[in-house]
Amino acid sequence: MSDFLQGFREREYQQNRESLYETQCPFCSMQCKMNLHEDRSTQKSRLKVTPLKSDPVSEGRLCPKGIFSYKHAIGSGRLRTPLLKVEHSFVPVSWEQAYHWLYQKIASVQKKYGKNALSVYGSGALTNEKAYLLGKFSRVALETKYIDYNGRFCMSSAASASNQAFGVDRGLTNPLSEIEDAECIILAGTNVAECQPTMMPYFRRAKANGSKIIVIDPRETLTSKFADLHLKIKPGLDSALVNGMLKVMVDEDYVNHSFVQESVEGGAELLAFARSIDMNEVERVTGVAKNQIIEAARLYGRASTGMVFTARGVEQHAGGVNTVRNFINLVLMTGKIGKQGCGYGTITGQGNGQGGREHGQKADQLAGYRLIENVEHRNHMAKVWGIQEDKIPGKGVSAYELFEKMLEQEIHGMIVLGSNPVVSNPNTNLVKSALGKLDFLVVIDTLMSETVELADLILPGSTYLEEEGTMTNLEGRVILRKAAKKLPGEARLDWKILCEISELLGKGKYFPYQTSEDIFEELRKATKGGIADYAGITYNRIEEEKGVFWPCPSESHPGTPRMFVGGQFHHENGKARVTPIANQFPKERTDEEFPLTLTTGRILHHYQTGVQTRITSELNKTSEPFLEIHPTTAKKLGLVDKEKARICSRRGEMILKAKFSPGIREDCVFVPFHWGGKQSINQLTLPELDPQSKMPEFKACAVRVTALEAERDVSMDGVLEKNIERSLLT
Ligand SMILES: Nc1nc2c(c(=O)[nH]1)N[C@H]1C(S)=C(S)[C@@H](COP(=O)(O)OP(=O)(O)OC[C@H]3O[C@@H](n4cnc5c(=O)[nH]c(N)nc54)[C@H](O)[C@@H]3O)O[C@H]1N2
Ligand SMILES: Nc1nc2c(c(=O)[nH]1)N[C@H]1C(S)=C(S)[C@@H](COP(=O)(O)OP(=O)(O)OC[C@H]3O[C@@H](n4cnc5c(=O)[nH]c(N)nc54)[C@H](O)[C@@H]3O)O[C@H]1N2
Numbered sequence: 001m002s003d004f005l006q007g008f009r010e011r012e013y014q015q016n017r018e019s020l021y022e023t024q025c026p027f028c029s030m031q032c033k034m035n036l037h038e039d040r041s042t043q044k045s046r047l048k049v050t051p052l053k054s055d056p057v058s059e060g061r062l063c064p065k066g067i068f069s070y071k072h073a074i075g076s077g078r079l080r081t082p083l084l085k086v087e088h089s090f091v092p093v094s095w096e097q098a099y100h101w102l103y104q105k106i107a108s109v110q111k112k113y114g115k116n117a118l119s120v121y122g123s124g125a126l127t128n129e130k131a132y133l134l135g136k137f138s139r140v141a142l143e144t145k146y147i148d149y150n151g152r153f154c155m156s157s158a159a160s161a162s163n164q165a166f167g168v169d170r171g172l173t174n175p176l177s178e179i180e181d182a183e184c185i186i187l188a189g190t191n192v193a194e195c196q197p198t199m200m201p202y203f204r205r206a207k208a209n210g211s212k213i214i215v216i217d218p219r220e221t222l223t224s225k226f227a228d229l230h231l232k233i234k235p236g237l238d239s240a241l242v243n244g245m246l247k248v249m250v251d252e253d254y255v256n257h258s259f260v261q262e263s264v265e266g267g268a269e270l271l272a273f274a275r276s277i278d279m280n281e282v283e284r285v286t287g288v289a290k291n292q293i294i295e296a297a298r299l300y301g302r303a304s305t306g307m308v309f310t311a312r313g314v315e316q317h318a319g320g321v322n323t324v325r326n327f328i329n330l331v332l333m334t335g336k337i338g339k340q341g342c343g344y345g346t347i348t349g350q351g352n353g354q355g356g357r358e359h360g361q362k363a364d365q366l367a368g369y370r371l372i373e374n375v376e377h378r379n380h381m382a383k384v385w386g387i388q389e390d391k392i393p394g395k396g397v398s399a400y401e402l403f404e405k406m407l408e409q410e411i412h413g414m415i416v417l418g419s420n421p422v423v424s425n426p427n428t429n430l431v432k433s434a435l436g437k438l439d440f441l442v443v444i445d446t447l448m449s450e451t452v453e454l455a456d457l458i459l460p461g462s463t464y465l466e467e468e469g470t471m472t473n474l475e476g477r478v479i480l481r482k483a484a485k486k487l488p489g490e491a492r493l494d495w496k497i498l499c500e501i502s503e504l505l506g507k508g509k510y511f512p513y514q515t516s517e518d519i520f521e522e523l524r525k526a527t528k529g530g531i532a533d534y535a536g537i538t539y540n541r542i543e544e545e546k547g548v549f550w551p552c553p554s555e556s557h558p559g560t561p562r563m564f565v566g567g568q569f570h571h572e573n574g575k576a577r578v579t580p581i582a583n584q585f586p587k588e589r590t591d592e593e594f595p596l597t598l599t600t601g602r603i604l605h606h607y608q609t610g611v612q613t614r615i616t617s618e619l620n621k622t623s624e625p626f627l628e629i630h631p632t633t634a635k636k637l638g639l640v641d642k643e644k645a646r647i648c649s650r651r652g653e654m655i656l657k658a659k660f661s662p663g664i665r666e667d668c669v670f671v672p673f674h675w676g677g678k679q680s681i682n683q684l685t686l687p688e689l690d691p692q693s694k695m696p697e698f699k700a701c702a703v704r705v706t707a708l709e710a711e712r713d714v715s716m717d718g719v720l721e722k723n724i725e726r727s728l729l730t
């Protein structure tokens with residue numbers, strides 16, 4: 001910008017016709033910083049977003065979702081006043097009336113069924129302050145053990161695997177800036193180009209430096225198009241593919257023996273196991289040619305530096321924890337960790353997917369990654385909270401299991417903050433009937449959603465534009481987001497709402513905060529000495545240093561951009577752990593009736609269940625629900641491109657527009673999960689949970705696809721058969 005123009009701009013701002021706020025995109029884990037310009041020179045103020053060049057993470061980039069992210073927050077769809085459901089429709093009420101109603105409900109459920117009859121459902125979209133507060137609110141104000149959050153569906157498998165292998169779970173073990181130093185990069189089940197678009201230039205730089213990029217995905221994506229090698233795997237078979245790679249690593253000796261000797265436990269067992277792998281079997285089960293697996297192993301094995309990234313494609317399976325452990329096996333056996341350009345990363349999803357899983361929203365956790373069943377950890381927390389240790393409830397159950405508890409009539413009330421579980425859970429038909437059984441459902445949200453519609457009471461909360469707080473990005477960097485705008489209508493700050501409800505319950509003295517920073521100051525104490533230690537991080541430091549990486553145990557500590565330097569891991573003996581992983585298979589096998597595998601995921605222009613993006617026309621107009629299918633498979637089934645087809649699983653069925661794509665495997669179909677109601681693919685998905693992380697199997701279930709015409713006959717046959725069966729039974 002010229003000096004003249006700069007001067008002109010500044011004068012404009014001074015005259016208060018334009019305002020400039022620094023904020024950051026509310027969507028994915030990149031948390032790109034941006035400037036929000038407000039122009040009040042005409043009667044109707046206008047907003048515009050521009051990237052912030054000085055942001056070290058986005059490096060001054062924004063993707064389309066970021067550019068239009070302010071629209072949902074300022075639009076006419078904002079919830080502005082508390083709404084109470086009276087005879088099936090919502091009636092505006094005052095906050096006093098809303099709280100009076102809520103108090104009565106809470107008191108009556110608690111009296112009838114006890115404290116654990118209430119439940120709380122949180123989110124990885126919340127700031128660290130709110131995530132922490134929600135955990136405290138459940139345990140101290142409501143005194144219930146039943147809290148969990150949508151991150152259960154997001155990062156939980158990778159989190160469990162990292163904890164087991166490294167003794168700590170921090171998304172990326174290295175800062176993004178080190179990607180360009182990796183000679184080989186494996187992207188397994190991650191579609192960065194559509195899901196973290198502003199991260200792509202880091203990979204582009206690596207490629208320009210000569211790096212080889214391997215993508216593992218059952219279909220072609222914008223990310224795989226960029227790869228040197230694309231392994232088009234059958235959904236759910238990644239652990240077998242890694243076993244094949246480990247076999248090559250051992251046979252051709254790419255193992256870093258001295259590293260394994262000094263820093264890894266279980267190396268000998270894993271080596272013996274890897275030797276026994278049959279490559280023909282690997283090829284058969286994964287559907288990936290043997291020579292491609294050998295090539296991938298050689299590229300990674302021979303490279304002197306390398307990084308492995310996983311995301312939901314390999315994690316959202318009932319065997320997700322084991323699969324991620326196998327990817328970590330690969331990293332540890334080659335010693336590619338703890339050094340420049342060497343590491344592992346689970347690419348965090350939601351804006352605060354990382355911080356959201358550290359501070360006590362999980363059924364079994366307290367702040368700082370402390371465990372709710374560990375007496376020492378409970379004592380620490382009790383001291384910070386000023387309550388007795390035995391007052392802290394025990395371990396609850398995972399997100400999907402909360403709904404099962406409703407059906408079992410163990411949970412009778414729920415408060416949801418920052419999630420749309422009716423669309424995002426697997427097997428949503430069960431979720432809806434479970435919510436129907438509740439005495440009451442309260443949702444604190446900013447927009448109408450499929451879940452909000454089912455609420456008995458809606459409390460209008462705050463968006464990223466109105467609320468200050470910290471977020472921890474995919475690198476583990478804690479960053480500060482300032483408030484930019486005033487709340488609309490009667491809406492209140494989410495954290496204040498939680499404090500007010502606590503006050504209502506006579507627990508106000510435990511929630512005395514005046515600002516978000518006050519909550520953060522308590523969070524620092526709560527996490528001190530824990531695994532995710534934030535004790536040394538302050539709002540001031542974050543601002544001065546453009547973010548601080550945890551662990552950061554004291555104010556003089558510089559923070560930890562790179563983990564495990566010198567092969568020092570977080571288990572007591574300082575070593576990491578590897579273990580043989582048997583091939584994991586999808587829980588629901590295909591058969592004659594349901595011959596195709598359905599996998600689900602995302603597209604560039606929509607975010608999650610679409611609540612925030614479907615109402616933004618600039619984003620919504622570019623896409624509609626679809627079923628991606630290989631033309632060969634589609635033609636066999638008599639489908640026509642861009643015309644409707646029926647897709648059925650054992651749990652439900654729906655109609656979607658077919659999208660022919662030669663890039664997807666012939667035995668597999670893909671549907672994004674961004675739409676609700678009849679267009680929600682989670683009517684079909686399988687609620688089989690990983691036994692360790694309780695992650696549902698979102699990424700593989702057996703389905704049948706039929707052309708609408710042909711289907712009509714089949715389903716009629718089905719109906720006929722069922723009627724005959726029924727008449728025989730009766
Ligand atoms: N545009 C957009 N960006 C987002 C989001 C969004 O909703 N929209 N959500 C954010 C959140 S919360 C998250 S968690 C992340 C998710 O980010 P990703 O995990 O990258 O996204 P997905 O599309 O769910 O899955 C990634 C890829 O896994 C592939 N896949 C499916 N099954 C398998 C399998 O069995 N094995 C392998 N190897 N691959 C498989 C899919 O084909 C897909 O291309 O994105 C974040 N960013
Ligand atoms: N089939 C299938 N299902 C999936 C997945 C998949 O890949 N396939 N992915 C899973 C994953 S990884 C995730 S993370 C989940 C996401 O699932 P959800 O969390 O259910 O999806 P969102 O659309 O992000 O819902 C967020 C809601 O919270 C509100 N909200 C957001 N931020 C705030 C806030 O700060 N304050 C308040 N008061 N409200 C807020 C929004 O308005 C919206 O209504 O879906 C999971 N479900």
Ligand code: SF4
Nearest residue numbers: 025028031032063066
């Ligand atoms: S969606 Fe993610 S990549 Fe896009 S602008 Fe927002 S934070 Fe950045």
Ligand SMILES: [Mo]
Nearest residue numbers: 153154349350
């Ligand atoms: Mo996620």
